[in-house]
Amino acid sequence: xxxxxxxxxxxxxxxxxxxxxxxxxxxxxxxxxxxxxxxxxxxxxxxxxxxxxxxxxxxxxxxxxxxxxxxxxxxxxxxxxxxxxxxxxxxxxxxxxxxxxxxxxxxxxxxxxxxx
Amino acid sequence: xxxxxxxxxxxxxxxxxxxxxxxxxxxxxxxxxxxxxxxxxxxxxxxxxxxxxxxxxxxxxxxxxxxxxxxxxxxxxxxxxxxxxxxxxxxxxxxxxxxxxxxxxxxxxxxxxx
Numbered sequence: 001x002x003x004x005x006x007x008x009x010x011x012x013x014x015x016x017x018x019x020x021x022x023x024x025x026x027x028x029x030x031x032x033x034x035x036x037x038x039x040x041x042x043x044x045x046x047x048x049x050x051x052x053x054x055x056x057x058x059x060x061x062x063x064x065x066x067x068x069x070x071x072x073x074x075x076x077x078x079x080x081x082x083x084x085x086x087x088x089x090x091x092x093x094x095x096x097x098x099x100x101x102x103x104x105x106x107x108x109x110x111x112x113x114x115x116x
Numbered sequence: 117x118x119x120x121x122x123x124x125x126x127x128x129x130x131x132x133x134x135x136x137x138x139x140x141x142x143x144x145x146x147x148x149x150x151x152x153x154x155x156x157x158x159x160x161x162x163x164x165x166x167x168x169x170x171x172x173x174x175x176x177x178x179x180x181x182x183x184x185x186x187x188x189x190x191x192x193x194x195x196x197x198x199x200x201x202x203x204x205x206x207x208x209x210x211x212x213x214x215x216x217x218x219x220x221x222x223x224x225x226x227x228x229x230x
Contacts, residue, residue, distance in 0.1 A: 105218060
């Protein structure tokens with residue numbers, strides 16, 4: 001009974017392609033996030049959505065576009081993929097309108113994207 | 117902006133030993149939360165322990181405990197009786213009370229040797 005599920009777990013694609021990563025949470029959380037983990041394991045926030053509304057948009061190239069059809073889903077679409085986009089992308093969710101600092105986040109298992 | 121620093125890129129100990137991972141952070145806020153996450157080779161991010169800044173008592177979860185020094189802005193993780201399954205990357209993370217994002221440190225790769 002997965003709490004935050006991401007698909008696919010692995011994605012290998014060529015430069016210039018467009019790809020999407022899907023995320024769904026069944027925890028009833030209001031806020032969802034996308035984080036990027038680079039090759040040095042550093043985790044950095046990309047976006048957050050609260051109940052379908054964009055809350056945080058860090059300095060991410062506009063080739064990356066999040067979409068939240070409802071509060072249980074947050075998808076990430078990436079256009080014109082570049083070699084530097086290779087990373088692990090994590091979806092996460094938290095409770096409450098502004099996250100729930102008390103409890104932290106629940107993370108998905110990550111999507112390893114490899115651009116060749 | 118808040119920053120989180122983990123000064124130990126890698127650590128290695130023998131099974132059953134106690135190990136302490138260091139974390140310092142920088143903030144001007146008084147209300148905030150601190151976390152330790154574990155990332156085993158499976159890649160899953162697992163919450164290990166959390167601490168609320170307004171609580172003076174250090175958090176504990178079974179073999180895991182923290183040493184929270186608010187004035188020094190230090191938040192170290194102690195793992196007692198370490199087990200092979202504790203082998204993982206460990207990330208310290210910070211969140212403001214009113215903020216909406218977790219800020220992570222660079223991580224410490226911990227290896228437990230048999």
